[in-house]
Amino acid sequence: MNTTVLKKITLILLLQLCFFSCSSENDITPEPEIEEVDPNSDDSDEEEEEEEEEEEEDPDPDPDTNNPSPTEPIILGYFPSWSENWVAEGKPEDPSKLRDIPEHVTHVFLSFAKPNLTYTKGSMDLAGTGVQTPYGGQTLKESVAVLKTKGIKVILSIGGETYWGTNDAYNINYQQIKDFVDDMGFEGIDWDYEPNGSFQQIGSAENVQHFKDFFTNSRAIMPEGEYLLACAPAGVGALGGSTNDDPASPYAYGKRNTLTGESDANLYNYNDPHPSISLFGFGSTGHMIPVIKAVGDKIDLIAYQGYNTGPATNRKIMYDAYKHYANQYGFDIAAGVHFPNEPWGPHYEYTYENVAELSEHIGTSNSNDGIMIWQMLLSNGGKSAYGYLNVASQVLKGVSVSEAISNAENF
DSSP states (O other), rough: OOOHHHHHHHHHHHHHHHHHHHHHHSSSSOOOOOOOOOOGGGGHHHHHHHHHHHHHHSSOHHHHHSSOSSSSOOEEEEEGGGGOOOOTTTTTTSOTTTTOOOOTTTEEEEEEOOOOOOTTTTTTOTTTTOOSSSOOOHHHHHHHHHEEEETEEEEEEETTTTTTSGGGGGGOOOHHHHHHHHHHTOOOOEEOEEEEGOOOOTTTTHHHHHHHHHHHHHHHHBTTTTTTEOOOBBGGGSSOOOSOTTTSSSSOGGHHHHHHSSSGGTTTOSSBBBGGGGGGGGTTTTTHHHHHHHHGOSSSEOOOOOOOOBBBBBHHHHHHHHHHHHHHHEEEEEEEESSSSSTTTTTTOOOOHHHHHHHHHHHHTTOOOOOEEEEEOOOTTTTHHHHHHHHHHHHTTTHHHHHHTTTTTOO
16 A cells, blocks of 8 residues: 555545544533543542532631631630539530530639649549539549530639638648649649738838749649639729839829820729729739739730729729730730629619620720629529620621620520
8 A cells, every 4th residue: 555545544534533523512412531541650649629619618708818817806704613503423415504614604713722722633533622522533524524625724723712812822832732733634824823812012122022923833843834823803903002002004003084084083092983984093003013024924914804994994904004014025914893782882773784784895905805794603694704704705797786785694
């Protein structure tokens, strides 16, 4: 066969192939295309992976670019261990007051442990700890684990009003505290330091040194990022006082009249309602300023007690004063409120409305700061501490004040 004939045959075959290909493209039920895959190639799954990524892509925008605070706002309550009811060991499914804490709560301060607690690692024995649950350590560990499944952090609160009354209270074994924290599954500790049941002298050199000891020694064995270290000082602790002051602060004692727009006529008035000037007149005002300057970089959370502070109605200024230092030292803040009535007085009543207003103010700080309440089991007249925290949680997450209040007890 000569070359000319071969060329003609080849041309005919090519024309037939082209005709067949074009006809196949217009066929209503074409045969599926089978792609040959090189088993040695990593590219074989690229198309499939791209399709899966498209299907799994989050429809929400990047939270880091649209939400300056992608973490959850702090919704914290003190839980009195002595108010817990008995549940059987080995029954984590059984309900209890502690286990039934609703999920809008993010942090629990379990109160109170002794500063000088004694505990043997692995013993699960609560006898020397000061914690007063009606069951033992194994059951407490199970209760803490139940809360963890809800995303709730449980922190051991140390001290309170009653456990600092003796010199022996300061014989603190930090390793035993850590062992207890680890065995129970706590997230960290709250140094609730109220020497002699008062905040009056916390700014003294002696008590500042105690704070330095608390946070330096506990931070040394409870690393940042692994354990949360907190404290619960008085609400007026970061405002400038006549004794403890910080002239460089916008909330210095000498700036009190400009800040409040008030004269000193009510500086020591703890009975009649007025906006805020008396907050600068307490003996405990400013007591946390030297503490923060000493160990502020070791504190993760300050849950200040914004109650028992007389008749002043502007409670936002206390948060603002602590925020001034939080911006420098990097700790979070939970503004403390009280379910009515305040023990001291009472001259001020927290309500759904003013808790919502305070939460709205805190929400403008673009942080995960939030609200603390003493204590979460209190209720009266169809309202509850959990309802107060629910209002705060909603408002801090962007729900309107009116809607949050209408849904206060729906959780």
